[in-house]
Amino acid sequence: ENFRSTSALASNGSQDLLTPAGDDVANLLKYAFNMIGAGAGQASTLATPNAATLAPAGSAGLPYVSLLPAPSSTLQITYLRRKASASPGITYVVEFSDTLASWTINGSASESVTSIDATFERVTVTDSAPTSAKRFARIRVNAL
Secondary structure (H helix, E strand, O other), rough: HHHHHHHOOOOOOOOOOOOOOOOOHHHHHHHHHEEEEEOOOOOOOOOOOOOOOOOEEEEEOEEEEEOOOOOOEEEEEEEEOOOOOOOOEEEEEEEEOOOOOOOOOOOOEEEEEEEOOEEEEEEEEEEEOOOOOOOEEEEEEEEO
């Protein structure tokens, strides 16, 4: 509610998935991944284009997916998450797929969390499934 109010968005969430900057990054994702502000990886407003990817030690940006070297050859996804104690009003779900047609949560994936500040933490999730010819990862963000 606070994000919607300070960003002049409809309080009912009807503008959460809009992309006013024309950068294909929804308002909700810019909120979820700390992409609004004056720091590195941020844009000053929702209407300012910003499709920056999270730097390895960054504090703003879209999730970063990498392939770990052999012998593990597994996917690793790093993203920012608003801390539950900051009452973010959103949820984050890491999902993996071999086909892009169906996505699943890998309960065996490992997770590492680093606190950034009172509001955000950097999360790295390592897939436990070895990468086949195709493997994909995504973060599904939902408003509560």
